[in-house]
Structure formats: C-alpha cells, structure tokens
Amino acid sequence: xSRILRGLVIALTVCLGGPAISAAxxxxxxxxxxxxxxxxxxxxxxxxxxxxxxxPSAYLQAQLAAFKNHERGNAIMxxxxxxxxxxxxxxxxxxxxxxxxPAGPVPPALPAGPGADLAQRGDWQAGLADGIPSCDSCxxxxxxxxxxxxxxxxxxxxxxxxxxxNGWRDGTRKTGPLGLMSAIAHRLSPAQISAVAAxxxxxxxxxxxxxxx
Amino acid sequence: xxxAKLEARRVLTLALCGAAWLALPNGAARAxxxxxxxxxxxxxxAMPTGPFGDAVKLGENIFRNTPKYAPQFTGNTLSxxxxxxxxxxxxxxxxxxxxYVAYPAYxxxxxxxxxxxxxxxGCFRFSENGKAPPLDSAVMVALESYSFWLATNAPTxxxxxxxxxxxxxxxxxxxxxxxxxxxxxxxxSLCHGADGAxxxxxxxxxxxxxxxxxxxxxxxxxxxxxxxxDFIQANMPLGMAGTLSAQQAxxxxxxxxxxxxxxxxxxxxxxxxxxxxxxxxxxxxYGTTVNGHVLGATxx
Numbered sequence: 453x454s455r456i457l458r459g460l461v462i463a464l465t466v467c468l469g470g471p472a473i474s475a476a477x478x479x480x481x482x483x484x485x486x487x488x489x490x491x492x493x494x495x496x497x498x499x500x501x502x503x504x505x506x507x508p509s510a511y512l513q514a515q516l517a518a519f520k521n522h523e524r525g526n527a528i529m530x531x532x533x534x535x536x537x538x539x540x541x542x543x544x545x546x547x548x549x550x551x552x553x554p555a556g557p558v559p560p561a562l563p564a565g566p567g568a569d570l571a572q573r574g575d576w577q578a579g580l581a582d583g584i585p586s587c588d589s590c591x592x593x594x595x596x597x598x599x600x601x602x603x604x605x606x607x608x609x610x611x612x613x614x615x616x617x618n619g620w621r622d623g624t625r626k627t628g629p630l631g632l633m634s635a636i637a638h639r640l641s642p643a644q645i646s647a648v649a650a651x652x653x654x655x656x657x658x659x660x661x662x663x664x665x
Numbered sequence: 666x667x668x669a670k671l672e673a674r675r676v677l678t679l680a681l682c683g684a685a686w687l688a689l690p691n692g693a694a695r696a697x698x699x700x701x702x703x704x705x706x707x708x709x710x711a712m713p714t715g716p717f718g719d720a721v722k723l724g725e726n727i728f729r730n731t732p733k734y735a736p737q738f739t740g741n742t743l744s745x746x747x748x749x750x751x752x753x754x755x756x757x758x759x760x761x762x763x764x765y766v767a768y769p770a771y772x773x774x775x776x777x778x779x780x781x782x783x784x785x786x787g788c789f790r791f792s793e794n795g796k797a798p799p800l801d802s803a804v805m806v807a808l809e810s811y812s813f814w815l816a817t818n819a820p821t822x823x824x825x826x827x828x829x830x831x832x833x834x835x836x837x838x839x840x841x842x843x844x845x846x847x848x849x850x851x852x853x854s855l856c857h858g859a860d861g862a863x864x865x866x867x868x869x870x871x872x873x874x875x876x877x878x879x880x881x882x883x884x885x886x887x888x889x890x891x892x893x894x895d896f897i898q899a900n901m902p903l904g905m906a907g908t909l910s911a912q913q914a915x916x917x918x919x920x921x922x923x924x925x926x927x928x929x930x931x932x933x934x935x936x937x938x939x940x941x942x943x944x945x946x947x948x949x950x951y952g953t954t955v956n957g958h959v960l961g962a963t964x965x
Binding site: 579590592598 | 750751755757758852855856866867869871900903
C-alpha cells in the first residue's frame, strides 16, 4: 500500500477515535486495521469490510499470509499484509481471535427462502458429485463457524460474502483446505450467491443470547 | 443384499505388516458405474398438511436429527441423515424412496423376510447403537410416513436406479490399513478428527464420529469394509464426492473399520464366538487382530 494511503488510513483511525482497547494490549498495526475492521474488530457492514473478531487465529493468520503471497488477491489487503512478518501475523491473529463478538440483535423473523434453503439443506439437484452440501454442514448451525478451518459466516457483510464466493469462481481466491470451498463456489449460480450472502448477513454474529437460527 | 454374493466368494487371508488382512476374493467383477436415477421424490413444498403431514414432518426431523427427536432409541450421536444424505432423498446415498418400495424382503443378516419397519429397527439397533423402537411406536410411524411420502409414485417392487450405495469394483490390491491411514490423514481428519470422534461446535455435532463410542457399532452395515468403501467413494469427502479412487476408498474403509467402536449388540460373551456367528465374512474385521489388538475385545 502506498505511503499516502497508509497515512490516510491512520488519519482516519485517529478521526474515528482510535481503538477502544489500550495500545499496550494490542499489536502496533491494529490501529491501522481498525480504520476498516473497526476498533472492536466487527468490521463495517456499509463498506463491506469483514468482522475479524472471534475468528480463529489460525484462519486469520492463513488469510494474512495468503494476501501477502497473492493466493488471495485483494489490492487493499495485499498492501496491508505485505509488510507483516510471521510473528506480526500471529500477534494480530491472536488479538482478533480473542476480541469478544457482541451478541444480537436477533432479527424478529429469521430469513426464509432460497438463501435459507441453501444454507440449511444445500442443493442436491445435480446429484452427488455436483451437488451442494448445506453451508451449515461445514460452517456449523447458523453459520457460526466450526474449529479453526471453517470460518463464521453469520453477520458478515453480504457484499463481502458474495465477493469471496466470486473470488473462488474467478480464481482470485485460492485458499482453503482440500479445495472444498473452491469446488462448492464453482457450483453456485449468481442468484444462489446473492441469496445465500443476504441470508448469512442477516444472521447475528453471536447467538449466545439464545437465538437459534 | 450383498451378503449372499459375498458368502459365495473364495476367501484369501494374508498377513501384511503384522496385521491379519483379509484380501478380497477373485469373485465375479462388481457392477460398474450405476445407471442414473430417474425417480425424484416430491419437493419439500409438496409436504402434506394435517395429521398425516405432521407424521411426515416428524419423520423428517427424526431422520435429520435422530439424537434429538428419538433420544430414547439412540445410543450414539449419529443421525440417519449422516449416512443417507439430503434427508434420505439423494440417489446413490441409499435413499429412502428406493428402500421403501423394496420391502418386504429376505435378509440373510437375520435369515427371515423383513418388513420395512423391521429394516428400520435394525438401523436403530446397529447404526444408531440404540434400541429398536416398537413397530407401532410414534417414531416408527413417523419414519415410515416420511419414507412412504418420499416414495410417492414410485413403483412397488421395481429395481430402482439409485438404490443403496453404488458397488465399487474390487480393489487391485488388498485393502491396506497403512495406506488407509494416509488417505484418512489427508482427506478425512480435517472434519472427522485424527481420533475419529468427529467435531462438535456450539453444542451441535457438525462432523459425525467415524469410530469410538459415538459412532456406529460392530453390528452395523458400515462396519463391513465393502459397505463403508461404497459409501465413502460415493459420498465423501463431503462436497468432493467421487474424488477418491476405488483403491483409496477401500483402504480408508479398512482403516476406519479397524478401530474400536461400540460392541455388537448380539455379543455372546466371546469375541471369537460372536465373529463365528455373525461376522463370518472376510469384509468384517471384527475379532481379527490389528496392530496387536483384537477388534471387539475392548469395544467401547
């Protein structure tokens, strides 16, 4: 990232009031990250910046490494990740993984329709080899995330989710174990991508308050 | 279904790396790629309403989350759906619409003609490591209603394409625990865990157990390596079905079916006797010695 953009980012962070957590507890870069990912690490729905809070550290580190080595192509994040060393990535990953994910608000009616169907049941019309398992069967109930390798989808911005699925389809994102997500993204239609992205974006990132999507 | 054929096969035993391996016989070549399924079950939106609809819906719930909706008959954390994908709708994942119209039928497993209800009872006893629900119980009525509804307009007694799991050709080399262990580490442990116990998240089982106390028991169809190989090649890794070679599927099936799991409920008190009575089949490793350990002797 150019020095000007970097300066801009820092200036923006300062304008937004800076990170809420004391600088001592946070890696030095986190103040830059906060400009887009939020001081609480919950991202920015309107701009489509993903939440990082509560995602597994190993997953976050793998993504930062992938931005740096272009396995995951993104101009902004490529610039942000390039100066980071392995230990920097580890510190950032641990930091964001430990940030709490605020609960709710739970939507009054959970979204129904084709997005919900795909998320909960999949689409096996094409048979076993080309079928789409339900997203929840890997990302967990309500897309809440499973272990270190299956990230949370709930509450992420719809544009972000759709961009990732399209990224696997057009080859700009190559990451992920066993090529699972790439294979699945290639079987999704544009209509399915927008429906399922809208569905997960509408779910609360944290359902600890009892909501059962 | 397959056992009669198997019994007729010549058995060849060989020892490999200290483990007693039972190689596959030179039987008749197995069926090749299955004919494409032509039947499709009714869509979810067509589910009937009223008391019958309620039974169908309950049946679907039991099928998709057995430990929650039939806890009194379930002894592990598996659901029917874990082995019969897409709620028992999916061709080549042993769909219920194809099974429903295939009973009553003779089964060599218990040497009598079984009704569909009796077939379901076997699934609870073995695959679910639980207890057989009485034939007139609400659980059984619901599962039969659901299967009956999925089979709407299916011809009774006809051979349905897509029934069961497609039979794999016999492997070029005898199934190997060692090779299977490598296949498992590379393709399966991500989800099912290095210890086979599966993965839970937020209080729900996401990836089911493939061995250990929460998995199917030693009496289950899946505990014989041909059934496991057929299922795995057609269904696993989830989302990547059909990517393992037949040899890899046989090897990894032998690996998971060489691990400890719950005792066969027909256990007579002696592993050797139980093997002789119920596992006299080269494709069951129950009672054989693997890595110095007699399978079934310390069943969980």
